[in-house]
Amino acid sequence: MVETDATKIMTALGKRAKAAAAAMRMTNTQHKDAALRLAAAVIRREMTEILAANAMDMKAAQANGLDAALQDRLLLTSDRVDAMAEGLEQVAALPDPVGAIDQLRYRPSGIQVGHMRVPLGVIGIIYESRPNVTADAAALCLKSGNAAILRGGSEAIHSNRAIAACLRRALVDTGLSQDAIQLIDSTDRAMVGALLQSDTFVDVIIPRGGRSLIERVSAESRVPVIKHLDGICHVYVDAAADAAMALKIALNAKTHRYGVCNAMETLLIHRDAAATNTAPIVRAMIDKGVEIRGCERTRELCADLNVGIATDEDWATEYLAPILSVRIVDDIDAAIAHIEAYGSGHTESIVTSDYEAGQRFLREVDSASVMWNASTRFADGFEYGLGAEIGISTDRLHVRGPVGLDGLTTQKWIVLGHGEIRQ
Amino acid sequence: MVETDATKIMTALGKRAKAAAAAMRMTNTQHKDAALRLAAAVIRREMTEILAANAMDMKAAQANGLDAALQDRLLLTSDRVDAMAEGLEQVAALPDPVGAIDQLRYRPSGIQVGHMRVPLGVIGIIYESRPNVTADAAALCLKSGNAAILRGGSEAIHSNRAIAACLRRALVDTGLSQDAIQLIDSTDRAMVGALLQSDTFVDVIIPRGGRSLIERVSAESRVPVIKHLDGICHVYVDAAADAAMALKIALNAKTHRYGVCNAMETLLIHRDAAATNTAPIVRAMIDKGVEIRGCERTRELCADLNVGIATDEDWATEYLAPILSVRIVDDIDAAIAHIEAYGSGHTESIVTSDYEAGQRFLREVDSASVMWNASTRFADGFEYGLGAEIGISTDRLHVRGPVGLDGLTTQKWIVLGHGEIRQ
Numbered sequence: 001m002v003e004t005d006a007t008k009i010m011t012a013l014g015k016r017a018k019a020a021a022a023a024m025r026m027t028n029t030q031h032k033d034a035a036l037r038l039a040a041a042v043i044r045r046e047m048t049e050i051l052a053a054n055a056m057d058m059k060a061a062q063a064n065g066l067d068a069a070l071q072d073r074l075l076l077t078s079d080r081v082d083a084m085a086e087g088l089e090q091v092a093a094l095p096d097p098v099g100a101i102d103q104l105r106y107r108p109s110g111i112q113v114g115h116m117r118v119p120l121g122v123i124g125i126i127y128e129s130r131p132n133v134t135a136d137a138a139a140l141c142l143k144s145g146n147a148a149i150l151r152g153g154s155e156a157i158h159s160n161r162a163i164a165a166c167l168r169r170a171l172v173d174t175g176l177s178q179d180a181i182q183l184i185d186s187t188d189r190a191m192v193g194a195l196l197q198s199d200t201f202v203d204v205i206i207p208r209g210g211r212s213l214i215e216r217v218s219a220e221s222r223v224p225v226i227k228h229l230d231g232i233c234h235v236y237v238d239a240a241a242d243a244a245m246a247l248k249i250a251l252n253a254k255t256h257r258y259g260v261c262n263a264m265e266t267l268l269i270h271r272d273a274a275a276t277n278t279a280p281i282v283r284a285m286i287d288k289g290v291e292i293r294g295c296e297r298t299r300e301l302c303a304d305l306n307v308g309i310a311t312d313e314d315w316a317t318e319y320l321a322p323i324l325s326v327r328i329v330d331d332i333d334a335a336i337a338h339i340e341a342y343g344s345g346h347t348e349s350i351v352t353s354d355y356e357a358g359q360r361f362l363r364e365v366d367s368a369s370v371m372w373n374a375s376t377r378f379a380d381g382f383e384y385g386l387g388a389e390i391g392i393s394t395d396r397l398h399v400r401g402p403v404g405l406d407g408l409t410t411q412k413w414i415v416l417g418h419g420e421i422r423q
Numbered sequence: 424m425v426e427t428d429a430t431k432i433m434t435a436l437g438k439r440a441k442a443a444a445a446a447m448r449m450t451n452t453q454h455k456d457a458a459l460r461l462a463a464a465v466i467r468r469e470m471t472e473i474l475a476a477n478a479m480d481m482k483a484a485q486a487n488g489l490d491a492a493l494q495d496r497l498l499l500t501s502d503r504v505d506a507m508a509e510g511l512e513q514v515a516a517l518p519d520p521v522g523a524i525d526q527l528r529y530r531p532s533g534i535q536v537g538h539m540r541v542p543l544g545v546i547g548i549i550y551e552s553r554p555n556v557t558a559d560a561a562a563l564c565l566k567s568g569n570a571a572i573l574r575g576g577s578e579a580i581h582s583n584r585a586i587a588a589c590l591r592r593a594l595v596d597t598g599l600s601q602d603a604i605q606l607i608d609s610t611d612r613a614m615v616g617a618l619l620q621s622d623t624f625v626d627v628i629i630p631r632g633g634r635s636l637i638e639r640v641s642a643e644s645r646v647p648v649i650k651h652l653d654g655i656c657h658v659y660v661d662a663a664a665d666a667a668m669a670l671k672i673a674l675n676a677k678t679h680r681y682g683v684c685n686a687m688e689t690l691l692i693h694r695d696a697a698a699t700n701t702a703p704i705v706r707a708m709i710d711k712g713v714e715i716r717g718c719e720r721t722r723e724l725c726a727d728l729n730v731g732i733a734t735d736e737d738w739a740t741e742y743l744a745p746i747l748s749v750r751i752v753d754d755i756d757a758a759i760a761h762i763e764a765y766g767s768g769h770t771e772s773i774v775t776s777d778y779e780a781g782q783r784f785l786r787e788v789d790s791a792s793v794m795w796n797a798s799t800r801f802a803d804g805f806e807y808g809l810g811a812e813i814g815i816s817t818d819r820l821h822v823r824g825p826v827g828l829d830g831l832t833t834q835k836w837i838v839l840g841h842g843e844i845r846q
Binding site for chain 1 (some may be wrong): 445448449522528530532534536539541543544627647665668671674675679763772785786787789790791792793794795796797800801802807808819820821825833834835836837839841842843844845
């Protein structure tokens with residue numbers, strides 16, 4: 001690694017994080033929760049300063065002509081700051097995963113062998129725009145006994161600095177090391193590169209943001225990355241689908257929110273269910289303002305409706321918009337093959353009353369979440385009962401789908417003996 | 424990626440593996456077990472050919488002056504081939520982890536959410552010398568529903584080819600794809616590089632071999648790696664240790680086998696236990712032919728024994744030999760700090776009758792295996808009840824310690840609904 005200013009700063013920061021992680025690993029639940037609750041109180045107390053810092057970011061954003069959606073993400077209001085504080089209290093109320101022992105059982109040798117859940121160590125979070133991520137991500141790392149190194153977007157630097165200061169004050173005031181939460185207080189892009197090279201200090205990197213950020217992080221990182229790129233989610237309406245249920249699930253999966261990774265992007269319909277389901281679903285989508293792009297059979301079935309032509313590119317596109325591609329397939333094998341070819345491994349759902357079809361879909365579709373008679377919109381940490389999520393993983397190793405406190409921990413083996421030796 | 428002959432071969436191989444993995448994922452337990460049992464039968468039937476192929480490798484090894492230990496690892500005998508076949512039958516008898524569902528529970532929304540265990544996909548195994556790894560590793564990958572790409576040492580190419588041919592014949596004869604087990608049939612070192620760049624096709628790489636192999640794989644791989652580098656294991660004799668138990672565990676941890684990663688390399692003794700324990704343990708070790716290197720206090724306590732001086736380098740060395748470093752520490756904090764500073768995160772054991780000391784050690788020592796009153800030699804897939812192990816991981820993510828069938832799988836979320844939609 002070439003010794004630059006960025007790597008020097010990062011090394012100092014990494015060493016402090018590693019020391020803090022060793023201390024956090026041994027910190028008990030009560031102590032961590034007290035720090036989180038105090039952090040919420042400090043954030044509420046420092047409301048004026050946080051809003052003033054955010055006003056500086058907003059002023060710069062306007063001067064730099066940041067687009068309206070990004071400005072909205074950047075904006076803090078007193079309600080949003082209060083929600084941030086509430087989020088910290090919610091994390092404090094979650095059960096602590098650290099130290100939990102499971103599957104402890106006797107072996108023929110006499111020893112008891114089991115697993116203990118333990119923190120991962122130092123977690124690097126790289127994110128954009130939304131300043132509330134500073135509090136959310138730090139809280140989840142803290143609760144799971146890790147140290148966090150946060151790198152927010154440069155457009156939010158003043159807001160992030162103000163929020164991080166509150167969190168660090170709460171750590172100090174509860175007798176914990178403020179190095180358990182460190183913000184990279186620099187807008188130098190080289191700092192991201194230095195963080196990604198810090199495999200000596202950092203155990204995992206979680207990027208949160210747009211595709212280009214995540215691609216850069218994946219390509220450059222020497223540290224393991226937990227990430228998701230695309231959410232090209234499918235609903236498959238099987239031959240034995242209940243038509244009312246299929247309509248309800250498809251509409252919810254597409255139109256509940258458009259810009260989210262667990263929204264449906266492609267609807268697949270079994271040819272035997274096509275006559276019953278295609279036109280009603282397409283009509284309802286169009287009524288909601290959704291543009292439809294269909295395969296040839298879809299267009300035939302919806303001749304009186306405005307259905308565009310779906311190209312190969314459509315099948316591979318995450319629209320994140322009121323656009324839906326629709327394809328009629330010959331059977332469940334064709335549906336699964338389509339998902340295998342074009343899906344992103346995020347979330348897929350089958351609508352069917354047929355036991356064999358549902359079982360096959362559950363088993364054979366290789367996505368982070370596979371559903372049967374439910375909307376893809378359920379693929380979410382809160383809906384799954386994780387309490388909160390730090391992100392979504394479409395990777396295969398370590399953690400898949402919504403990532404909560406458990407995903408920020410690992411396990412070690414523990415052995416309880418009575419003087420046993422290996423024969 | 425530069426298009427070379429190696430990458431071209433690897434791409435073809437990777438595509439075949441990916442297709443085979445998709446089929447293996449859906450193969451049921453009975454079918455996989457039948458293939459494994461047939462593979463055992465074919466290996467026994469082809470004994471003569473396997474031994475003849477091995478004789479070619481042995482001849483080349485002798486001509487190339489391979490050292491005696493490596494020649495012994497390379498050598499196959501009819502007993503060793505039979506043990507290989509038995510190993511395949513043992514893997515067939517293990518429970519199939521794939522498809523197991525756990526923690527399926529209702530959420531307030533009405534959906535049921537749980538986890539299903541699924542194969543990782545395509546697993547690359549890079550190993551040295553021992554030809555039996557070809558059968559062992561392939562069997563574990565097959566049973567866990569994965570496709571394997573095997574890259575053995577060039578010195579074992581004829582043996583590996585003969586064994587892989589038996590395994591592939593068994594796949595074909597039971598109606599499975601022979602591409603579920605592929606051997607890189609080339610001694611070109613560029614093939615290893617090409618395999619490590621194949622993140623499009625390969626889901627995880629498991630290197631098995633010496634430090635230089637594992638370091639190369641870690642440094643070069645774009646594919647996630649499950650590995651372990653060192654096993655600098657510690658036994659800590661606490662103030663409240665039973666002296667007879669401490670002696671028994673220390674002797675077993677050091678002298679049961681010297682060249683293994685879970686052997687003790689450093690013995691730590693609490694100063695209050697030093698007078699009682701140090702000289703007897705050191706004397707017993709010396710009687711077994713173990714060379715002792717001690718700290719100053721150890722040397723004082725063993726003035727009449729031949730104890731060398733332990734340097735900082737000793738604390739950081741995995742001897743894999745009849746050498747032991749011994750250090751007297753002031754308290755359990757000093758023991759944990761020593762392990763944190765010099766350990767490799769593999770396996771550590773405390774000997775104590777004190778509840779608080781044992782609990783602290785279990786919780787605070789951050790190694791893949793942490794033991795209480797047991798020999799470090801138990802850190803092993805068979806001893807832990809995994810049935811078999813493909814290796815050991817001292818990484819933090821995905822899997823730690825002995826890696827069995829579960830470590831070769833991952834989990835996906837499954838959701839069972841009744842038409843629920845997100846509110």
